[in-house]
Amino acid sequence: MMFALVDCNNFFVSCERVFNPKLRNVPVIVLSNNDGCAIARSNEAKQLGVAMGSPLFKIKHLVDKHKIVVLSSNFPVYGNLSARIMHIIRSYAPQVEVYSVDEAFINLRGIPDKEFFCRQLVKIIDSYTGVPVSIGIGKTRTLAKAANHIAKKRSIAGRVFCLDSMQELQKIDVGDIWGIGRRLEKHLQSLGVYTAAELAGLSDAMIKKVFNVVVLRTVRELRGISCIELQDQTVNKGQIMVSRSFGMRIKDLSAMQEAVSTYASTACIKLRKQGLVAGGMYVFLNTGLHGDDVYKNSLYIEFESVTSDTRIIIGHAKQLLQKLFRVGYAYKKVGVILTELSPGDTMQFDIFGHDNHLHSEKLMRTVDDINNLLGRDTIQFAAAGFTKEWRMRSNNRTPNYTGEWKHIPAVTLGDLTVAR
DNA sequence: TCTGGGGTCCTAGGACCC
């Protein structure tokens, strides 16, 4: 068994560079929603010492000193490029699991020259999309991950690395292993385990006693025993969450109601896009978790019958929020989580509500169709509000190059400008 | 006062991932 992990290099930054060549060869970072933390960094920015996830205010001095280009995240564009890349991978590889927006596992079984295949794939993705990718090859998914890490870290020519010698594990820090996070790394180090090779050498009994089965699985994968198969992606997700931090603090219930209605509406769109219905919902809120006057809470409701009707779900969301809301706090965030998801075509009908249900499905489909055709929020629910003053910060967002006619780049002589 | 052993189900919270 052999797996490959295709991973885009500095993905969000690479996407921005596809549409703006001026960003090449200069330090660039892309911020999280609400312009909070650096979640993607160009190699130049990494070298300047910008850590993954560092809050912008903590790296302000580096940004100023080295003139780092700071961009807000532009997820529609990244999602679009991601879909193109995954499409290319699927058209060449037999079995693919899209693991995240910028990563995919490939089962290499049946491919004769695996390294050659991967080097070709790197070139094809590069020439079709302009996004550089690296590929790691290994006997298990965990080893493919580690191989990918090496390919990037050592700037391997051809950007493909095959981890076929266990000697390599001695050079990999235990914290760099997939599945070993900060907590486990510390714990392992306190036991004298610093490298992947040392972790792989621990006894099963010891790991099970001190840690758990998840760590044991990781260790077995390091030894070359595949424990994590490629996932069947037709399986539904367990839940759908939509939540954002506000661009400002909110004290009044009405603005909170707008926000929760907006997120509930977005969650319903995601739900219907996957052909699912939900059986229940959480609403949660908090004041931000860093100050002194912290309040956080959540509530759950089980729906009377499964639904994907935005009107019903907004109604429940507002009711839950009303119960959670305490006057006097300055809120930073609210969110909804839809749970108990099941396919819409096998749903159980409320025996009294069948006609209502057909009506609801028709209405929602019509709303979705109109918005898909004419742009999102062509029709929206009034409860979601129109001014949305609480909207998150996004001060340096690039245009929606791939999703809006008026933002499509126009090439002029030699340089690139944006058509308006 | 004494008050077992085994099971299930649910929830909250922790840890991890990108």
Added chain:
DNA sequence: TCTGGGGTCCTAGGACCC
């Protein structure tokens, strides 16, 4: 002052059953 969003999986502990 400012510190993301969206997920999954596992475990511990409580409630409840016989």
